[in-house]
Amino acid sequence: MTLIPDFGSIQTEAVPAWNQGEKPSLFYRASKRALDLGFCTIFLLPAMLFVLIWLLVLNPIYNPGPLFFRQKRMGRDCKPFRALKFRTMVGNPTVRRGPDDPLEMHRITPLGRFLRLTRFDELPQVLNVYLGEMSLIGPRPDYFAHAHHYIHAIPDYRHRYSVRPGISGLAQIQLGYAQGIEATRRKTIADIDYIRNASLSLDLWIFWRTMVTVWRMRGT
Numbered sequence: 001m002t003l004i005p006d007f008g009s010i011q012t013e014a015v016p017a018w019n020q021g022e023k024p025s026l027f028y029r030a031s032k033r034a035l036d037l038g039f040c041t042i043f044l045l046p047a048m049l050f051v052l053i054w055l056l057v058l059n060p061i062y063n064p065g066p067l068f069f070r071q072k073r074m075g076r077d078c079k080p081f082r083a084l085k086f087r088t089m090v091g092n093p094t095v096r097r098g099p100d101d102p103l104e105m106h107r108i109t110p111l112g113r114f115l116r117l118t119r120f121d122e123l124p125q126v127l128n129v130y131l132g133e134m135s136l137i138g139p140r141p142d143y144f145a146h147a148h149h150y151i152h153a154i155p156d157y158r159h160r161y162s163v164r165p166g167i168s169g170l171a172q173i174q175l176g177y178a179q180g181i182e183a184t185r186r187k188t189i190a191d192i193d194y195i196r197n198a199s200l201s202l203d204l205w206i207f208w209r210t211m212v213t214v215w216r217m218r219g220t
Contacts, residue, residue, distance in 0.1 A: 024198055031200055036136050039207070040126040044136075048123035055086060055111075062111040063087065068124060074147035076164050081133040083141060084124040088112025119214050125167050137203040138166025139191035142184075150184055157184070160191045163198070168210040170194040170202075 024032075052067075059067055069087040072080050089107040108116065115121040128134040134141070139160040142150065150157045171178065171190035178187040194202070 028198070028200060032135065032137075032203060035200070035203070036129050039136055040129050044123060044126045047120075048126055051086070051120050051123055058111060063109045065090070072144040073141035073165070074144050074161060075133055075141060076161055078147075078151070078158065078161050080144050081128065081141075083134070084127055086115055086121045086124060088115050088121050119210075122167055129167070133164070135164040135166045137169060137206050138164050139169050139194070140172055140187075141165035150181075150188075153181060154185055154188055156192060157188050159195065160188060163195055168206060170206055173206060173209040173213060 055063075055067055059065075066087055069085045069089075070082045071085070073083040075081040088109065089104070089112055090109060112121070125134055129136060141147075147157075147161075169191060170193065171187040174190050175183065175187055178184050194206075
């Protein structure tokens, strides 16, 4: 596997909206932000605190090490931010998995496997939503160095970052975890389709499908 360096902040031109001359309405943008904050406060923040309490008990036994994991991801306009998750893998000081390498399944702990199946590991990202770095629904943000690679390898990949990345998204519920360049190409097509057709009804449908996935424990 290839060691991927930390590129730092990349210099990019502004990321244009996908539909030239067409931007989401002010009503949609305000309503989406209100739904983000409302759903996080009413549903996801209490769920995160509940899981957090249990992990404080279980982590020392089944997943020794830090409770949280922060990783540099690519956000809106290709700017980096730190996504927060519950840690599911044994510690590794640097990311050694290349953009086309398979997921390091051997590093996932037994407790981490459960967190991934239920997607409970994503719950701390409600804090990223509060900070305005993420939305509930949108293209999933890739690891920054991998995203830097995909920008140059996949046409239109840059357009995924014309909106806030999401905790869940259309590509997530349609394709699941994208692994490798070809899967990322398909993910890009789905994400651009979402951006073209963005609406509150589509966001609510994706949120519902995500809840079904969580209920059936079909996460990564």
